[in-house]
Amino acid sequence: KIKRMKNLPMAALDSETVTVVKRKVKTKKKKVKTERKKRKSKENTSLKGKSEPKDKKIQVLQKNENNSENVESMKIGNGHDIEEKVNEGKRSKEFESGHDFEVELPNKKQKSSFRKGNDVEKSGEVSTGTVLKKKKKKKNKNAEQNSELENIAQKKIVGIKDKMNAKIIQATLNTKYKEEKLKTALKKSWSSNGYPLKIDTCDEDSGIKLMKRLPPLYYAPIFFNFYNLIDSPSKRISMFYFIYLFQFKQTTDLKNASTPSLSALRNFLYGPFRKYLMNITGIELDNTVDMGSSLYEQTDVLLCHDDELEGRRIAYILYLVPPWDEKDGGTLDVFHTDKNGQPADIAKSFFPVWNSFAFFEVSPVSFHQVSEVLAKKKRLSINGWYHGSPVNRPPKFVELPRPVKSPCHIEQEDLYSWINHVYLDPWTQKEIKTKFQKDSQIELEQFLAEDKYEALLEAIKLKDLKWHYEGPANKRHYEVTKANKAGELVRECLKFLRSEAVFLIFSQLTGLRLHKLAPPDSEDEEEKSSEKEPSPCVSQEIRRVSHGSYTLVHDDDPVGSQYALDAMLFLGVSEKWTQALGGFTSYIARDEDEELLTVLPRSNSLSMVYRDKETLKFTKHVNTSVKDLLEEEQQFYEVNCTYYE
Known part of the structure; x- marks a missing residue:
């Protein structure tokens, strides 16, 4: 009684919907009666009405006649299961895919439309959740069972998505940064004693800029190999309307982000790349990694600071920006320091480029800022800190108060x-x-x-x-x-x-x-x-x-x-x-x-x-x-x- 459906090839993961087109199969009454007689004549069969056509990837399973309920399960196209429980004309469904498709119920002319994600549309009404709960006219005796089935379906959906994403979504380090020659050069340039600021050099082969300062800062273009990355972290942004140090939009901590691309990037930054940084810098890092996203628009700014906080050892920024020019603002500015360890003039400015990566050691003199965005563009980045054991810091410089004067006499x-x-x-x-x-x-x-x-x-x-x-x-x-x-x-x-x-x-x-x-x-x-x-x-x-x-x-x-x-x-x-x-x-x-x-x-x-x-x-x-x-x-x-x- 359920109309057969056929899956089309699945589109890229970042497309809005994946549509399954149903096909109506017309059968004659005589053919149906003949098939029913054949099925009844089969012996040692625990399921009645089972049909397995070779040319279609649809299986319909029915329970024993002794059971008060009928359970029908379909396998559609890509192997995703849909289990449908029928009880007195009422149906509850388990969906293991977020793909769009339509199901037409045999006894009711109402159509239910299921959409990818959490939004579900039904007869002009909008309901949230991956499982649509139909509006029942009669009392549902199996509400608890249906709820359990929905929970199981939710878990299966997540599992399938994770398996699919693990194969397709990837983030890896650009191979040129894995070369031993370059890694050795990076490691040597990073000194625990630090270097005085000199003119920054540029490796012609890699294009990486090594800024010899205390501490050194590395700015590397085309840093990652991305496949199907990045889906928009800006959907999670929240606006800090009034903060004395900065004004821009930023996400909450992305360590629990469930989107495929962010999960892939997070796993890479938390795992292989953390070891890569330890090898280059010689800094022992623990498993604590902060990861967030910042979105700067016109007039947004992050003023001068040093990033110091207990446990922070290395700061990083991954730029995900449109074509950018120096006149657009939004540069990463690093500062010279004076004899008191306070920021002086700007030593170097780096304007953001797509897939460029900067990292530096957090220290009492790691003063930097994000200059004001002057253009009507969006400066998106993923940034955070790698943590390690706290290190001893020198006492903070305390400046003298402004001179004061006593009252004077006037006429x-x-x-x-x-x-x-x-x-x-x-x-x-x-x-x-x-x-x-x-x-x-x-x-x-x-x-x-x-x-x-x-x-x-x-x-x-x-x-x-x-x-x-x-x-x-x-x-x-x-x-x-x-x-x-x-x-x-x-x-x-x-x-x-x-x-x-x-x-x-x-x-x-x-x-x-x-x-x-x-x-x-x-x-x-x-x-x-x-x-x-x-x-x-x-x-x-x-x-x-x-x-x-x-x-x-x-x-x-x-x-x-x-x-x-x-x-x-x-x-x-x-x-x-x-x-x-x-x-x-x-x-x-x-x-x-x-x-x-x-x-x-x-x-x-x-x-x-x-x-x-x-x-x-x-x-x-x-x-x-x-x-x-x-x-x-x-x-x-x-x-x-x-x-x-």
Whole structure:
């Protein structure tokens, strides 16, 4: 009663569907009756109604008449089994293939369509799972048995796929990298003592670039032989919308990935290639291997870092990119280091190429970054780390904090000439203080007098004002100018913000003890104030923020080691400057990525934020979208002050 089906040759594994075309076989009633009589006449047969036509690869098995149920099993084309259980017109099926085909039930005109993968369509409805559970009109007495059959079918499906993939999906090392001559050269170039940075060399035979640095970095093109690799790991990506170090899409750990190509690549990286690396580098690696995938699109970036984490010994990157050019960005940049072991200038940049592979030892000086992707392209890579026994690391370099200065004196008329008189009004100060003590932050718009603001902006924009980049790159990257080289008006502004009068005003606006005349907020504070006199101070810096500017969070930041009041005065910010361009200041809790506060730059606006030791801040990387603005709008200025009680 089941219409016969014939399998077509199976297509490549990465095709969307494999279709099986059913053929309708018309039989006459007389022929059917004749066949039934012949089957009944057979002796010692445990199965009735068995038919094995030689020209068709379909077998139908039926149970004994004594059984209350009939079980029919079909073998279709490529040998995949389909077992069909019939009970009072109800059928449950086991499918051992994800291929598309249709089955027409004899007593019902409804057609069921089974699709490759987990999506199943039935009569316009969509259900998930590899086994489609039909909607029953009557109560199913064998629901538990059917469920067991479905579970068995699931396991068999996976088993068949694994066997098929093991034969077809492969990842192997390019044979030229197996040559003993090249392996010996690679091994010799990798020194435990390290090499000073020299001009990188290129082996003409292999095309591999050996970068002799501490540690050495290898960049090798056409590294693997792929067959039916790679199916898209980007289907598993998740977006990190807000991270201080990077912004791109990445997968979860792929160690449990079940897709055929990723499984083949993972098995190769975890097994034969791990031994290959140990032979070249001499580094003993254990069985722990991290494997993930990263997808960078336009404006995405991974800023300078060293990859150090307990147990990481070798980092690797496999590039799976479309045709790429240096102007597209997204290069792997490696850094020189200075006498303190901190990143200095960029030593070498490698732009990604399909099937190229880079690996290097993770060390205190393995500073690198992925530069911003400038083109509307997708930079896909598979990357991770090989692990081994932890090694001793030298103490981390701790930089000195920015110099601080005590309050200075200015004349009353000078104070009145700089500050907007609104903020001198006692009632306004009281309202601001109430809000600040509730939120620990406030934005004071039009903080400077209008004429002083315009004059200061013109002075800070002067072309003869010298700017230089402040580093190191693993902590910050923006332009600064020295106060003693700035114009007179700029120096007057810094003096105004450092004056005793401003310290007192800020005390009245915030409730902090930034001046000895500041009244305490409570009796407890009054008792403490009698024991210790405040010694307020401030650090100041003039910044220019433009494309590529950023600051990073780091644990040993001396600025964040104590309670402080951040005051950021912004100048020359375009009205078209949005949060999407970057350049805003973000506050997060230590050891967490959740954002507590975002401070957007606005012209002539003073943003004040009071933070504790567990609150960190950073400035978001200014991306290439800023170049869509007019040239004079592509940067802004900030007078950055940090006040301490």
